[in-house]
Amino acid sequence: MPSIRSICCIGAGYVGGPTMAVIADRCPGVQVTVVDINQARIDAWNDADLSKLPVYEPGLDAVVGRARGRNLRFSTAVDEAIAAADMVFISVNTPTKTKGLGAGQASDLRWVEACARQVAKSATGHTIVVEKSTLPVRTAEAIKAILASAEASGGDRSFAVLSNPEFLAEGTAIPDLESPDRVLIGGEHPEAIDALACVYSHWVPQERILRTNLWSSELSKLTANAFLAQRISSINSVAALCEATGADVREVARAIGTDSRIGPKFLNAGPGFGGSCFQKDILNLVYLCRHFGLPDVADYWESVVQLNTWQQHRIARLVVQKLFGTVTGKRLAILGFAFKADTNDTREAPAIRIAKDLLEEGAQLAIHDPKVEPEQIARDLSLPASEAPNAESGPTRASLSGEGTWWPSASVAAALEGADSVLILTEWNQYRQLDWTDLAQRMRQPAWVFDARSVVDPDQVHAAGLKLWRIGEGQP
Ligand code: UDX
Ligand code: UDX
Numbered sequence: 001m002p003s004i005r006s007i008c009c010i011g012a013g014y015v016g017g018p019t020m021a022v023i024a025d026r027c028p029g030v031q032v033t034v035v036d037i038n039q040a041r042i043d044a045w046n047d048a049d050l051s052k053l054p055v056y057e058p059g060l061d062a063v064v065g066r067a068r069g070r071n072l073r074f075s076t077a078v079d080e081a082i083a084a085a086d087m088v089f090i091s092v093n094t095p096t097k098t099k100g101l102g103a104g105q106a107s108d109l110r111w112v113e114a115c116a117r118q119v120a121k122s123a124t125g126h127t128i129v130v131e132k133s134t135l136p137v138r139t140a141e142a143i144k145a146i147l148a149s150a151e152a153s154g155g156d157r158s159f160a161v162l163s164n165p166e167f168l169a170e171g172t173a174i175p176d177l178e179s180p181d182r183v184l185i186g187g188e189h190p191e192a193i194d195a196l197a198c199v200y201s202h203w204v205p206q207e208r209i210l211r212t213n214l215w216s217s218e219l220s221k222l223t224a225n226a227f228l229a230q231r232i233s234s235i236n237s238v239a240a241l242c243e244a245t246g247a248d249v250r251e252v253a254r255a256i257g258t259d260s261r262i263g264p265k266f267l268n269a270g271p272g273f274g275g276s277c278f279q280k281d282i283l284n285l286v287y288l289c290r291h292f293g294l295p296d297v298a299d300y301w302e303s304v305v306q307l308n309t310w311q312q313h314r315i316a317r318l319v320v321q322k323l324f325g326t327v328t329g330k331r332l333a334i335l336g337f338a339f340k341a342d343t344n345d346t347r348e349a350p351a352i353r354i355a356k357d358l359l360e361e362g363a364q365l366a367i368h369d370p371k372v373e374p375e376q377i378a379r380d381l382s383l384p385a386s387e388a389p390n391a392e393s394g395p396t397r398a399s400l401s402g403e404g405t406w407w408p409s410a411s412v413a414a415a416l417e418g419a420d421s422v423l424i425l426t427e428w429n430q431y432r433q434l435d436w437t438d439l440a441q442r443m444r445q446p447a448w449v450f451d452a453r454s455v456v457d458p459d460q461v462h463a464a465g466l467k468l469w470r471i472g473e474g475q476p
Pocket of ligand 1: 012014094112166276
């Protein structure tokens with residue numbers, strides 16, 4: 001079986017960084033170099049202080065600590081790393097296009113194409129190119145065409161292209177990589193597939209390594225994300241119905257989840273899905289369906305994204321309604337800004353849309369998140385942070401003028417000081433253990449707890465004299 005000795009990964013992001021760290025950890029005989037055009041990001045990956053890695057993932061620091069300096073390197077010397085590699089992973093971002101053909105739906109492939117051209121320029125000998133980024137179906141064709149013209153230009157260079165989508169979820173990236181449900185390898189050259197399978201076989205059982213053709217592999221990734229996201233929109237639609245009828249979505253989820261055909265996972269109603277993948281990949285699927293003349297199929301999947309957006313606006317509207325129809329000048333605490341727990345990632349976080357709606361209504365938001373930097377929140381809200389107001393003062397004249405403002409809070413207690421309500425948007429573990437009796441005393445009464453993640457103990461909140469709204473809980 002052909003054996004890989006040197007791997008280069010282009011893109012040191014949430015996917016490339018952890019994935020390569022685990023490969024290096026599990027394959028000590030393979031030299032792994034992760035490259036990125038972003039010098040600051042590479043510097044952070046090389047920081048001696050492992051708590052400063054650019055990606056927060058439980059367990060990542062230990063894996064990087066073991067492999068870095070042994071067979072794992074982070075560098076900005078892209079050409080050099082490509083030249084030395086037998087296998088190049090492309091793990092750069094593919095955001096939704098914001099302008100031009102397919103704006104708002106199609107993926108922007110300019111970085112992927114640039115990578116393919118760079119590989120075409122710098123590779124030596126036989127190089128296996130692996131698509132790790134999630135890509136629209138048939139992107140491999142474009143990569144192959146670029147590499148084929150490099151082959152034709154002479155020399156002894158040759159290429160094989162594989163698709164090897166990543167299924168890790170943020171927050172559980174390390175366990176997901178260490179014991180994946182499956183590894184999917186799509187391609188046309190059996191030897192290239194074997195070479196990549198051999199890398200994974202250091203720790204993944206053979207029966208979990210699935211081989212398909214290129215297009216099936218690319219489409220499987222989009223489909224897996226579409227199915228997962230669809231479950232969330234489905235349960236969120238049911239949550240709204242539960243609230244209207246007196247049912248409880250947690251009870252409904254438990255009841256349907258025990259049906260082995262449905263299964264219990266991914267049935268948590270919440271403020272809608274975030275993350276860099278679900279919305280982007282579904283919109284991409286929608287674009288592909290339209291392109292291939294399947295408008296009804298496109299509409300079907302598009303509704304999953306529409307329901308998600310609706311859910312986020314619905315929660316913001318509901319907060320305003322409960323607070324006597326106005327939040328202008330009122331202090332509201334937001335607990336959790338990351339799109340899910342155990343990550344510092346805020347891409348497409350539900351908190352962004354909900355906070356923006358509340359700011360639009362003139363609210364004063366105290367935002368707490370254990371891992372997200374205030375600068376990131378400012379970028380996401382397109383609004384710089386304000387000074388935290390004095391706790392005792394009521395709404396200021398400036399705030400009553402209707403300007404929405406926000407400031408970062410270093411603790412939950414500080415965020416709730418003088419607040420009329422608290423809105424929980426990320427299921428961080430620490431929010432499950434709050435002392436509501438103490439917190440209630442800091443708030444302005446009557447005060448509301450809006451729990452969009454089912455993390456609080458309702459009895460404790462009620463005992464503290466607070467009003468409670470929980471996602472998907474109707475009043476029987
Ligand atoms: C990205 C995609 O969003 C996802 O669809 C895909 O499956 C994997 O790659 P992620 O790792 O989360 O996911 O993206 P990001 O954290 O933005 O990292 C991408 C990195 O690539 C960035 O650090 C960026 O600087 C780097 N990059 C981008 C390059 O090194 N070269 C380029 O030409 C473009
Ligand atoms: C997802 C896929 O799970 C992963 O396989 C793929 O590689 C990338 O996209 P990720 O976005 O990192 O991973 O996290 P995930 O755990 O899937 O959560 C996505 C969003 O759905 C989060 O905002 C999460 O809070 C939300 N969610 C998830 C729910 O609202 N309810 C659930 O029951 C599960």
